[in-house]
Amino acid sequence: MRIVLGVTGCIAAYKSAVILRLLQEGGCEVLPVMTEHAQRFLGPLTLEKLSGNRVVGSLFRDSSTAIEHISLARSSDLLLVAPATANTLAKFAHGIGDDFLSTLYISTVTPTVVAPAMNVEMWRHPATQSNLEILRGRGVSMVEPEAGYLACGEVGEGRLAAPEVIVERSLRILSRGKELEGRRVLVSAGPTVEDIDPVRFLSNRSSGKMGYAIAAEAQTRGAGVTLVSGPTHLNPPPGVELISVRSAEEMATAVGGRFARSEILIMAAAVGDFAPARRCREKIKKDRASFGTLQLRPVRDILLELGEKKRAGQFLVGFAAESGDLRQNALGKLRRKRLDLIVANDISHPDRGFASDYNQVLLLDPEGGEENSPLLPKTRVAAFLWDRIQDRLASRPVQVA
Ligand code: CTP
Numbered sequence: 580m581r582i583v584l585g586v587t588g589c590i591a592a593y594k595s596a597v598i599l600r601l602l603q604e605g606g607c608e609v610l611p612v613m614t615e616h617a618q619r620f621l622g623p624l625t626l627e628k629l630s631g632n633r634v635v636g637s638l639f640r641d642s643s644t645a646i647e648h649i650s651l652a653r654s655s656d657l658l659l660v661a662p663a664t665a666n667t668l669a670k671f672a673h674g675i676g677d678d679f680l681s682t683l684y685i686s687t688v689t690p691t692v693v694a695p696a697m698n699v700e701m702w703r704h705p706a707t708q709s710n711l712e713i714l715r716g717r718g719v720s721m722v723e724p725e726a727g728y729l730a731c732g733e734v735g736e737g738r739l740a741a742p743e744v745i746v747e748r749s750l751r752i753l754s755r756g757k758e759l760e761g762r763r764v765l766v767s768a769g770p771t772v773e774d775i776d777p778v779r780f781l782s783n784r785s786s787g788k789m790g791y792a793i794a795a796e797a798q799t800r801g802a803g804v805t806l807v808s809g810p811t812h813l814n815p816p817p818g819v820e821l822i823s824v825r826s827a828e829e830m831a832t833a834v835g836g837r838f839a840r841s842e843i844l845i846m847a848a849a850v851g852d853f854a855p856a857r858r859c860r861e862k863i864k865k866d867r868a869s870f871g872t873l874q875l876r877p878v879r880d881i882l883l884e885l886g887e888k889k890r891a892g893q894f895l896v897g898f899a900a901e902s903g904d905l906r907q908n909a910l911g912k913l914r915r916k917r918l919d920l921i922v923a924n925d926i927s928h929p930d931r932g933f934a935s936d937y938n939q940v941l942l943l944d945p946e947g948g949e950e951n952s953p954l955l956p957k958t959r960v961a962a963f964l965w966d967r968i969q970d971r972l973a974s975r976p977v978q979v980a
Contacts, residue, residue, distance in 0.1 A: 580607045582658075584630075584660075585614075585659065585660035585683070585684075586614070587616065587664045587667045588616020588666075589620065589662050589696050590730040594742055596621070596626065596629060598746060599629050600629060607753075608630075608632075609630045610655060611627070611630050611635070612636070613635075614678055614679075616664075647679075648679060657749060658683065658692070659694070661692075661742075661745050662739045664697060665701045665702075665704070669706065670684075671710075671714060673710075690718075690752050692722060692752060694745045695707075695711070696737065701737070702737040703735075717817070720752055722958075723740065723958055724736055726954075748962070751800075751962075759800040760801035762842050762972075764802040764805070764842070765838065765843070766806050768787045768789070768791055768793075768811070768848055769787030769809035770809045770810065770848070770849050774855070785933060789847050789960065791808075791811070792957045792958045795816035795958070795961070796964075797965060800969075806821050807822045807830060807833045807837070808822070808823055827850050827879065834885070835881070841893070843894045843968065844885060846896065846898060847898050849933075851878060853876065857874070880916075886917035886918060894968065895917065897922070898922045898923075900926045900933070901925060902925070902926050905924075909943055913945060920968065922942060924939065924940045924941070939953065940964075
């Protein structure tokens with residue numbers, strides 16, 4: 580396997596030497612590309628000597644007739660950019676090719692992985708976030724930075740992910756298509772929305788990020804994935820079949836109709852538990868006569884119903900968002916809904932869970948298995964979850980419906 584390792588200009592550039600070594604240990608040949616600014620932080624000789632390959636740094640190196648960025652793009656299996664600065668991500672997002680690395684990116688058809696590293700304010704800036712969204716929507720894999728002490732002296736998100744995590748993710752993508760190949764996965768995500776009248780509704784704070792990350796990760800690992808989603812602001816992950824729904828009833832119909840031919844169901848959606856007893860066709864006017872009590876009715880519990888219909892070989896995963904008694908409440912749901920695994924998270928912390936990019940989860944299974952994840956970006960919680968599901972599926976053959 581040949582990996583182009585792109586290094587851009589930030590203090591974390593020195594970690595690219597470790598990344599290079601770990602990639603070699605994983606059996607890869609590494610072709611280093613450094614931007615001009617990266618070469619100010621780390622001498623190209625280091626990567627040259629470690630890789631045994633010349634570092635490409637400029638579009639106009641010599642008078643050779645070969646178009647180097649095209650030939651490199653064609654002869655490699657993966658483009659990994661670590662660390663990736665906000666500037667390089669912006670260029671990638673908008674197709675600007677003003678140096679070797681950005682020109683290489685727009686010439687490449689191989690999978691691309693980026694590991695951003697920057698100051699916390701740069702990371703949170705709407706410009707950076709919307710560039711990341713563009714790249715994710717295009718299928719670029721993101722190894723999100725960690726929260727911690729940054730070179731600028733601030734504390735927050737922006738620190739390059741650990742080299743081991745970046746390399747593990749890259750190697751996994753290189754072997755993509757193997758681990759979940761042949762498995763049919765059904766994921767639900769986002770909130771449900773219950774209309775009161777044509778303008779007002781009942782809903783919840785779910786952003787859909789967790790469910791979308793789970794669907795994207797399953798697709799990356801080779802599964803056939805259907806994502807049933809309530810209204811969100813997210814782009815559907817490439818290669819995933821998206822079914823958009825609004826109410827809990829619509830979600831029940833969409834998920835229920837696809838359940839029989841799915842092997843794994845992950846209900847990450849925050850399904851509303853109540854809906855207005857009746858929906859007014861006309862907008863309710865605010866005159867006193869229309870004041871009253873909003874009558875609610877319970878909605879169907881989708882997972883409970885499907886747990887009862889579960890056939891041998893199907894694997895059901897539920898979520899439990901709790902503000903107290905996390906373990907006990909989650910165990911109750913695991914048993915009641917006949918789940919194979921439950922992902923519990925404590926929603927009382929503002930830095931994780933609902934609407935956040937981060938989550939920390941407790942996994943529980945019916946055999947008494949129990950494991951806590953660290954606080955991780957949701958994309959990595961998705962990878963953590965799939966690793967654990969795969970461990971449990973390892974003993975089961977692929978089910979053909
Ligand atoms: N769920 C579902 N249908 C519902 C409500 C929940 O399928 N009507 C699923 C969720 O997608 C989640 C799991 O059941 O995977 C647990 O959801 P949660 O809202 O935490 O629990 P509830 O069973 O609704 O119980 P409570 O709200 O009382 O905690």
